[in-house]
Amino acid sequence: MNIELRNAEKGIYLSLLKHTDAELLLKLRLRNLEHHAPYEPKREKDYFTEEGQRQLLAGREEEARQDRAYMFGIYLLDGQLIGQITLSNVVRGAACYADLGYFIDYAEQGKGYTSAAAQLVLEFAFRSLALHRVQAAILLHNDRSRRVLEKNGFQPEGIARRYLKINGEWQDHRIYAILVDDMPQQA
Secondary structure: OOOEEEEOOOOEEEEEOOHHHHHHHHHHHHHOHHHHHHHOOOOOHHHHOHHHHHHHHHHHHHHHHOOOOEEEEEEEOOOOEEEEEEEEEEEOOOOOEEEEEEEEOHHHOOOOHHHHHHHHHHHHHHHHOOOOEEEEEEEOOOHHHHHHHHHOOOEEEEEEEEEEEEOOEEEEEEEEEEEHHHOOOOO
16 A cells, blocks of 8 residues: 655655665664653563564554554655654544554654644545544643644643553543544635
8 A cells, every 4th residue: 555645845745654664764763762752652672673663564554454544654855754643543433533643753843844744644534534533642741742733723622641651651641633624625
């Protein structure tokens, strides 16, 4: 499966990550390991190997084929991988939603790339996948992530107490969501 989404004005594109991207993704993760630790779950050592990333990506490829998750790389137009954005836990039927998660290389933060990537993924979620809702959970103190969501029309819905185990501790998260009705209509 090959899906590519572009925002030429912002200078990025998204492409579904494949198991053959394991080395690139591993380098990105290792470069950001210390910086992202306060926002990530603790991982087993083999996660931070090329084989660990290959297995992760092979699993995500299968999930995309089954319409259960879509893991995109965030690339600069020159092909440099600078982040990842994922629609996961896709639910169909009466619920029709997915969860959004993302990270960006610490050296590329504050340039609007994550907000632009989120906008592209939302357009894909609502227009191509016909989802009704996309939701995200962020740590209460993660102001950068909050701004990404708010710039894209997400609304806060409440606090999920001790929702995820991040950096070894169960931590509260604020839940945000956007509905298809909240998206601007295409001209």
